[in-house]
Amino acid sequence: MRELTIDEIDDLALGATLLGTGGGGDPYVGKLLVKQAIADHGPARVVGPEELPEDGRVLTTAIIGAPTVILEKIPAGTEFRAGIRALAAYLGEEPVALMPIEVGGVNTLVPIATAVELGIPIVDADGMRRAFPQIEMTVFTLHGLLAAPMSIADEKGNMCVFEATTNQTAEALARAAILQLGLANAISCYPMTVADVRRAGIHGSMTYCTEVGRRLAQVKRGTARAWEKLLDYTEAALVFSGKVIDIDRRTTEGFARGTVVLEHLEDASRTMRVEIQNENLIAFEEGEAVVTVPDLLCLLDYESADPITTEGLAYGQRLNVLAMPCAPEWHRDGMFDLVGPRAFGYDIDYVDFRENQR
């Protein structure tokens, strides 16, 4: 068990913006929640799953909604505790620790703030090591773990507890509920034992995210060889540098969807189209997919190296497009069905961007 430093929280938040791959909600709000919680309740304690009792209960908490709405609707904070409390009461068991479902976006930070408020540690593990738009899109699903029982809560006192026999049904029920509750709510799902986390979780994802953020901060400061060090650590590749020449975003069916088209900075005959559902999903060049889910597709400001979220996209922006392999824990039976391009409705196969780089 160790305490998070303020520097680490800044790095974690910056890393989470990158791993949010355009979605996942802006970690800036989450960072404020964490710092406020620490000021009020004391330090944030991080533990590895091996440090907790095997049969202990680990709960998650996250914002669920459309990032475009989350940006406008600052969490009250009470909804996360309400959701945890409701699920713990339903299960008849208090959590020994919280865990992020996704390390990527605001949901990297939210469970830290809530864990601090509840006086329990946060587990250095998650189910994605990136952001994904739907509840069932976790490595937990690939291990046969259920998202339900789960809870949804808002800040007004509305609350739902769901049992769902599949994680797809869990997603459908949660999405239907948040459409009624304002499109930015607290969810607590995948209640599991420490033994489940040890077996099925992506371990060390918060540590990974903090290191990504630390290296990205060096890029932003212009430290020598910083880009190289970032690409080296993440095994990422810069696949395109371009200017936004077309952008289409809409909030529909509980998601932010859209498309952004970039024109290459050096060769105007080259364009890249990035398809978005909360997160950046697929990059096409001349109709050919060059980067696809579950690999990460990150847009960064060409000058400042700030990761650009879906909400932050603007006409004329000059961007670097970074492709990053997903966590190796994703590579299991069922991965393509769950989080490959076809899971998002694209009639194409997974493309390993590293093949094109060699």
Added chain:
Amino acid sequence: MRELTIDEIDDLALGATLLGTGGGGDPYVGKLLVKQAIADHGPARVVGPEELPEDGRVLTTAIIGAPTVILEKIPAGTEFRAGIRALAAYLGEEPVALMPIEVGGVNTLVPIATAVELGIPIVDADGMRRAFPQIEMTVFTLHGLLAAPMSIADEKGNMCVFEATTNQTAEALARAAILQLGLANAISCYPMTVADVRRAGIHGSMTYCTEVGRRLAQVKRGTARAWEKLLDYTEAALVFSGKVIDIDRRTTEGFARGTVVLEHLEDASRTMRVEIQNENLIAFEEGEAVVTVPDLLCLLDYESADPITTEGLAYGQRLNVLAMPCAPEWHRDGMFDLVGPRAFGYDIDYVDFRENQR
């Protein structure tokens, strides 16, 4: 406490078809469920609220969905017990009795079958003494009672428990959930104490419904003065006799909606248009509303006096249109806002059909 006889169950089901005012689901299925439950578990016991302990917990159970779907999807029965069990567990309290939310349609019968299976009595009271399409449309709402905590369950093991700060939010959350769970599910809402039932319930509604059914059965058998006796007991009026010349039905947003137009049997220049949202809501003659919610608008076969449900409507049918005043318990502050024509989106005021009859 007294036991329901088989004759009473038949009368209750027939009365419930009439009080369903075209919707509420076909009580025939409910009657089969009740008879099966009695065969398996023993008699159905009916009690008045005054016979139960004041602080005892009364739960409700009902089918929620679109009647057009309910007709196709026979309940398994297990979903009602699952919904009750989940809500009782959430409340930490077992029910001393069940109560119908609506005496009208299949939901008059469903709680009787479930009460028999659970070995507890059914309370002779409800919240509508007719059928209405939305959860908040009860006299309980007029008394400030909350529909939540409530549960929704299906026969597969999917289940939801909701807290909602208003009954309109409860309706929105429930409707969103059933759209994901197949549009015909078990709901348990308005958990209340016996004291609440005594204060806010419509008392004797099952007895009333049984008597309505008994008198309608006499009409169907052609007993002398039977029509007169039915109209006398219900204070109803025959407002139109016509042939179906146009019919439009669709299942949308979780409801069965539609319009039926009748041409008068004796004067072809007269037509009546009946507007439907699960239930028959409003009858117009020459653009003027002549019968409106919350009064009951019932369509019966001209020859057989069978009540015709929305699903049973067919081109060319010859129908009698019966208008029946709603239970006097509806006449409280807030009634028009909750169940008047404007609550259903019609820009007209309530019309007392009895004014035109005098």
